[in-house]
Amino acid sequence: MSDLYLNAAIGGALTGLVYGLMALGLSVIFGVVRVVNFAHGEMMTAAMYAAILLAQAFKLDPLVSMVPIAAGMFVFGYLLQRGLVNAFVTRPEHTQFMLMVAVAIVITNSQLIAFGPNARNVQVDYALDSYQIGSLIIDKVRIFAAVAALAISAALFAFFRFTLTGRAIRACADNFLGARVVGLNVRHLYGLTFGIGAACLGAAGCLLLLLVDVTPLQGPSYTLLAFIIVIVGGMGSLMGALLSGLLVGISEALAGAAFDPSAKSMFTFGLLILVLLFRPQGLLGRRA
């Protein structure tokens, strides 16, 4: 019995790392551009469909197609920011929200038109393989997805810490005006940030496709999930997003094992409410 829960928890933790990567994308965008990307889940769903198309056309494993898709999402994110979102950066929050909701509605329903309402997935030949350690059974796909998510997150941390561009973006996040004063091209950096966030999302979508099906209307629930993870982890804390992704993954899996799979998001919402109650700045966030 306890093995059941342990298995579920480990599986959940691995899935949670992918959630964490998805939420990282949101955290980066909100932390720097200060725009609420309410089309987050919808954009990830688009990446998942792209992975399905590449798998059908070229038999590409999502672990491989992740690279071109992340690149494509980067370009999409950059253009979206420069072309549409940038004019809204200084607008009130609800206006930004409406803009992104409109974008989300268009994306979601275009997917519905293009792919129909049914769930789709990608079959990789190692889908059913698993590693066994004692009584623990861990799916191979989950390991792959989690390791890849961790590697990408690590690369992202390194980018923000060690590269000049990464530091410039952090400077923008800390002090918009100051960044302009010292001559940083804030618009370009915002575009890059949006692109980076979208690229994380693209990668996360490909990895998630190894674990779950995709449906055209799933977008809003992933948007919400990403938001909850970011808030639970602490707005602006990249480490927090990853950690809370892990937590949410585990709580989902345990809720699914102990009660009913449909109750899993209730636990996630419960987690959010608890955090807002007792630690409103999030797990690793700093109090404003």
Next chain:
Amino acid sequence: MKMLLDGLPRRALVALGVFFALLLVAPWLVNAYVLSLLVVVLYFAYAGQAWNIMMGFAGQLSLGHSLYVGLGAYTAAALFVKFGLNPWVGFLAAMVVTTAMGAFIGFLAFRFGIGGVYFAILTIAFSEFVRIGFDHWPALGGSGGLFLPVANLSSNDLPNLRGAPVMFYYVMLVMTALALGFCRWLLGSRLGYYWQAIRENEDAAAALGIPVFRYKMIAVMLSSAMTAFAGVFYAFYYNNLFPEQIFSMGRSIEIILGPIIGGLGTLFGPIVGAFVLTPLADGLSELLQWAGIDVPGVKQVFYGLCLLGVVVFLPNGIWPVLARRLKLGREH
């Protein structure tokens, strides 16, 4: 009444009068289809006004108003189905339930100064949380839905809210008009001034002696209490309730689109928005049907694009522009 109309230019009064008169006689002028559309328009005009109090007046972005619609609907419907309780009494019970819920969420959030996006997410989370709860509540039908006995269309029974669409139309018309008068009164009162101050700048509001927490609580409680009626109406008009539908995030967004498109924080914005959006959505369906396009999603893509257009080109909504063009604005 006089105070409510004070300060409006004559042409605005005339326009308002003509508009209201047209709505009063509409059931004799239009066919059943248009009437059913008007019921939906008024429903969104009413719910939009309730939401507008919270966001438009007091600046607190709720993205989970379907929670109050759903709770209101389920409370009144369950009391009616299980105990035969009169829906108007049920409405009072529904108000108590939604107000308590609003107060709880507000208390959680405003105590810790949670605002903006965080608050918005909290409202969505609560509405999703409750939706899943109702999905698993067998006594109220669970995800299978709760059904009211279908009304006898030939006789109107106003006390029990059973009857023909015309009756529901007038009920909603009266409620919308009442809500408009109420909002007008609120906006001109001390409460309204304090809300707007909080919306514009909380620190400055506090420095002027406004207990920000208390006034935000009043906003969320009033708004959720008013929204309860939208739920009661929904339950008795449609006779069926599914948690999946009534609590959905999509419903919340539908409610708030009207006020935002119409003009956030304005009195007539929610009404104008409802009169634009509902026919637009319906017109699109008609148009697509006429063109022989029957692909799910096409309508919503158009809808999304229209929305995008309004957000980009009319950032303050339709009403402010309309009021200026037609010179309907308030005189000083």
Next chain:
Amino acid sequence: MALLEVQGIGKHFRGLRALHDVSFEIPEGAIHAMIGPNGAGKTTCFNVIAGVYKPDGGSLRFNGQTISGLRPDQICRAGIGRTFQVVKPFPGLSVLDNVVVGALNATHHVPAARKEAMRVLEMLHLADKAHHSAASLTLPERKRVEVARAMATGPRLLLLDEVMAGLRPTEVDEMVAVFRRVNQETGLTILLIEHVMRAVMALAQQIVVLHYGEKISAGAPQQVVSDPKVLECYLGEEAL
């Protein structure tokens, strides 16, 4: 008994000592000024008095009552009005409505508040802008709206944070005349933070000088400006 008694208050921000052991008193009906180089802790001191920050230590008494620990809105209702150094107008409201919000602190009756707001606007020479949007004003005008809003709350003590900055000399004189008149007519007590010495010298009966969060000098204007410690901190910093 002084109207405001500040006794040994201090405030730290993560190791930064913004205020240390600052004490002063303002008697009812007086006009005092607080000066000091940028970063001296003047605005922090205002924020502590106005309830934005809780002091780390010391005591604050207003009209004989302890006010430390009260929220900003409670402090305002107790009778202390304030303006913000970085102005915080209600941009979506008209100038009149901005001031009406303040006036509603003193009366619950909206028409009465509108009347009072109009009176304050006239006093501050803003009546012709009453129906303009607050967002459309110039910075000096916005500062005057802040003053009008704070005055409309019906305070006994008014805290003014650099409301003369950016004004032309004639405008400074105009504001000085307004404050002097209000002070004489209603007995309103005023504490102003100000860099514009022309205004300070014309208005203040007493000056408190802060430097690095500490009170380094206090007294009558002539006495303070010739205090070597004051000269040193100013000449060292700004070389005027």
